[in-house]
Amino acid sequence: MDAVAPETVTFDLAETGGVRALNAELHRPSAKSYAVENPAGAHAIAAGIDADIAVEVRGHAGYYCAGMNDGGTVTVHGNAGTGVAENMMSGSVRVRGDASQSAGATAHGGLLVVEGSASMRCGISMKGVDIVVGGSVGSMSAFMAQAGRLVICGDAGDGLGDSIYEARLYVRGRVGSLGADCVEKEMRDEHRTELAELLAEAGLHHDPAEFRRYGSGRSLYHFTSEHSASY
Amino acid sequence: MCGIVGLHLRDPELYPQLGQLLESMLCGVVERGPDSAGVAVYGDTRRVPDGHAAVSVLLPAGTTPEALKDALAGLAPVVTPAGDTTLVAAPTGVDALVAAVRTAFPAATVIGSGRDLAVYKGTGHPRALAETYDLAGARGWQGLAHTRMATESAVTPEGCHPFSVGPDQCLVHNGSFSNHATIRRDLVREGVTFDSANDSEVGARFVASRLAQGEDLEKALLALRETFDGFYTLLVTSADGFAVVRDPIACKPAVIAETDAWVAMASEFRALASLPGIDAARLYEPEPGKVYAWTR
């Protein structure tokens, strides 16, 4: 366990009050730094943060950890359940282990780093967030992704980027299959530059030249019967 | 819609703790299914002594476990009531015991049978039911539990999971099938009978009919995947193992944890949080459409 600075306030979720007391404090913070002990898969840990505070979750989190984060820095020293950092606006969330389904779903901003792997629907409907996954992602990731960047250092499952809008996807490993209207795109210097920045922010050391870029073929932007199989 | 937990023990040292561990797991999924709960325990020789067959029964209104015991007196049964469920064990064959129960009380519902298996089902709060079943006192090598939030069928003991419709088999389901009525009609035409209107029972009867045709668990579950529409995470157990499968879209959650001492599966991690050695366990989510199976 990391050393805890003296100004850090510790919440033990095994004690009474649980998540509700924790979140009430985080919404009107009296400190800059918090530690959460015994998360034991509880839901909505550190959801709705609206301030520049740091939260260390020491264990595995349940659903919607750091949901709608707006400015906080949340680290999960374990795995995160469904919808980690869902609809994040700003700030950063780091999962040291694996993330479950729908990591970073619909998030508008900020940075989500999953050091392990993320399961299905990673970055579904993402709206501007940056997501960097150290391992692999499951199927239907970046489904209907609207904006933002998803970096996958491992492999991507089937249906990557199905019905994607303007999000950019970078994949280092194998892609199981591309979803409807998701196409490989040329990797130009500007892309290598932004990828290098994202990897550096995430603290991962891969050569951007090892990645391929994917994005929208923009063929579903206007509804015609020729695309009926894709609807 | 529900919560599922299952535990398959590899280390015999843990057998005496099976019930305690399962109960702690059950408590982690109570909120997913507050209507009712069911439990299955494999290998508790105090409930199903060696050389005995066991049948779990929901008795019709107006009958008592004592009346059942009297009716089966010739088989020297041990009859143990636990809430809505009555467990009957007797030193005879499984088929013979099931037939004897059905003859004595044609209106009774057999909710489980086997040489190694005790099944309990009932309505009410899962924590209270765990006490009714004396889950904490159970021992054995494998068990599962289910908490139910009823979707389109009634909250009754018959409608609870697990569905145990073949010898030493159990199936629990989280999700909702969307073409079960047609499959039910097909099975009925083949002579299969049903105890409830529950969609999950259709899944259990389908798997049982495949197993009865000689398929193994994995093959039966692959057939289920090809036949059933809808969303499901299924945990299926048999006389020698444990299998997990999710539908290809895989919206309903599942987490698997493995150590040298056990394999555990639950709808959510919080149900696994208190297992011994969980910090060192290999934790992962089953992939869509893939069958995961373990045997003894």
Next chain:
Amino acid sequence: MTSPAARGLRESATFDRATIAGIQHAARTGVYDIRGWGAKRAVPHFDDLLFLGASMSRYPLEGYRERCDTDVVLGDRHARFPLHLQTPVTIAGMSFGALSAQAKEALGRGASEVGTSTTTGDGGMTDEERGQSKHLVYQYLPSRYGMNPAHLRAADAIEVVLGQGAKPGGGGMLLGQKISDRVAEMRTLPPGIDQRSACRHPDWTGPDDLAIKIGELREITDWEKPVYVKVGATRTYYDVKLAVAAGADVVVVDGMQGGTAATQEVFIEHVGIPTLAAIPQAVQALQELGLHRKVQLIVSGGIRTGADVAKAMALGADAVAIGTAALVALGDNDPQYAAEYEAIGSAAGYYDDFQDGRDPAGITTQDPELAARLDPVEGGRRLANYLRVLTMEAQTIARACGKAHVLHLEPEDLVALTIEAAAMARVPLAGTSWIPGVTR
């Protein structure tokens, strides 16, 4: 020229002219018809019910003097700040995008004037509507367009939308004509594209996971706001039970006549059940849970008059929501634009091409010139007038039935004109004690 009928020509009942036009459209374009409004087919409705006013066996209340309240409290099961509305008639969710900013503002003004709530839609919250709405319900939809925790906190209630009466099981649509720069920016989409919304939420499925999602929304908003769950009417009995199990404070049931801004015609006309059939199912579910009037029921889909309001409430609703009728009150389908409706291939009283963005009344459009036709202050005044009439009409009926509150109306105050309506509403056929399917 004499009409075809006068010349002895016979129209097919199966292949009527609208059907023939539909086949011709499909063959010409290869695209199914997308339109706005709700179901246009005739279905059993509130018109098929009548009230039993007081006479000798019961005493009516004197209008204008004797008390008959209309206020309702919504969402007091878990939330710290439930809504207290002065009338049980609320404004249903309609998006900025589907409607112009002026129309959204007018809805807020009209609703606020009479002390009721209005609702955002699939596109986020605009400053105009928040600013003008005393009680604003913020919809939480599968697309999460413009979804923002600051708006979540700024809302007075949260409505988790699973479906809509016009298209239960289907996702939303907004065609490119209406994706203006502002709409595109709010939804994080390229301007001018045909936008599709998902039919399921991206991060939960089913009631067990919805319970966890509702828990998160409550955590984020410090357990202050009521959480509604909205479903399109289909398997309503089960859906209402599950919404309550998942933790809803209020359940909103939208019948098949409920409107949409843009949906496939086949969906609008062929999926879902009539509002009349849904209410008794919802009420039965709540009663079996012991939560009728504790978890409030809002009903929408085809509410037009105070009689409809009173009938919905007598069947067990706590409040109703209006959408299409509110747009009509603002000026939708106004005869003053008759020539313009004709020019775009429709007619005043028939216009349903809300997807097209060419609304002459300036309501279902993002065209700045057309939108400027609707003065939000004047539109708000018209809506407030209409809401007052609905409230007074419902009150008039409640008094005639001897009730001191419109919530005291009950199914026993109603009879049905047709066997179909009697069976769906579970009230007796007029003049008999026969409720088909319930009594013999």
